[in-house]
Amino acid sequence: MPQDQPSALIVGTDPYAMRACLRNGITPYVVHGPHLADWGYLKLPDGAVGIFAEDPTSIESVLLALRRTGAADRSFRFLQTSDEEALVTVAALARVLDLPTAVAADIAPNFRDKWLQKRAVAAAGLDVGASQAIEDIHHLDPSALADFDKAVLKPIAGAGTRNTSVVRGLSELIDTCAEYRRRGVPQRTFVLEEFTPGEEWMADGVVFDGELRFLSVGTYAEPCLTAVDANRVLQLERFDPTEDADAFALARPVVTEALRALGLRRGVFHMELFRRPDTGGLVFGECAARTGGGLISEAVAFKFGVDLGEAAIRCAEGIEPTIEPTVRPESVSTLFLANRPGVLVGYPSLEQIRALPGVEHVRLDLPYGFRTGDTVQDTTQGVGQVMLSGRTREEVRSRREFLTRWFDERLVVVPAHATYPELRSWQRANWPETASDFRTYAEPERQR
Structure with a gap:
């Protein structure tokens, strides 16, 4: 070249x-x-x-x-x-x-170390849950930790809610650290964060010259950690800047001040926030200097006509991205398609899924033969991902519920931990023409 x-x-x-x-x-x-x-x-x-x-x-x-x-x-x-x-x-x-x-060397650690990140945001006067750094969970010193009732233990530079647990008190923390050590979890440095109840929101956007140039706000159907703990996959919704103007008005100053505290001058970002059920205020969760997953780029492009990938490369070069949002009136939601424990051997085709009401985009990630464990490990697990639209938020939710049920009914997974008799029964139920019982040659199987 x-x-x-x-x-x-x-x-x-x-x-x-x-x-x-x-x-x-x-x-x-x-x-x-x-x-x-x-x-x-x-x-x-x-x-x-x-x-x-x-x-x-x-x-x-x-x-x-x-x-x-x-x-x-x-x-x-x-x-x-x-x-x-x-x-x-x-x-x-x-x-x-x-x-x-996009992200300078003196700023980058603020977007990887979750303890440093929360310290910087708290210093700016924003509502942030308390956090404590644990340098090495293999050699935990309980006496060095402040008392707590309920907290979230996560890798200090992790992602996707992987190796993240809710712990209730010091005894459970000690047990969880020991379990991580037995499992061979690769991370050693963790952060213990105050548990924040309430809805989990997301903010995705673009910063240039230290100014917020674009903002999209959304919410999860349930908080990420709740979904992972319950072995459920993520479902996301985008707020509408007109219909949900109050949500944008609530999020914008928090997002702006948090990004300023973290030092981001230019680039794209994905931020997590929690809305307190008692006061309705927003609590800073964490922020990444990258685009979000879960088809967030597709949802933002569909709803606002903004290409976050384009903005990312422009910001990296130091050129102001051209952002001219064109807001569509439709509601939009993205979701992961849930798998089940066992060996994946069948699911609906792309064409079948695309034919369902409101499906705007679909990708199927897992191949046949993929073996799924008993538990959901992080927020990215799923057979595939789908973006749905609808005239109203209620219609999108209805379509999302239908798609989830419809896909699960057509998902074919050889069950995990099944005995031979259970596998034979499963085979007979799914492919009766292939199942065979033990027979002798006492009677011919066909007339000659």
């Missing part, structure tokens, strides 16, 4: 950032790890250049990969990532390579 061809260095396989680059005549050089080949679901688009790095979250691994492939000699226009775990790496890498990027 010619050296004068505009190019950008992208760490992580964000399809929205890659698409935005290609639409703007920029060749994305995509640093990816083993998961691209191991998982086999996402393919690099035509025009993108792949660079394999054993660990894209390691600056050493990325620099070595750039040197091996000769990409280190290219003049990239900017460096960008939407990979939560690579954020600090990319911020440091931008300094080494002298490339513009």
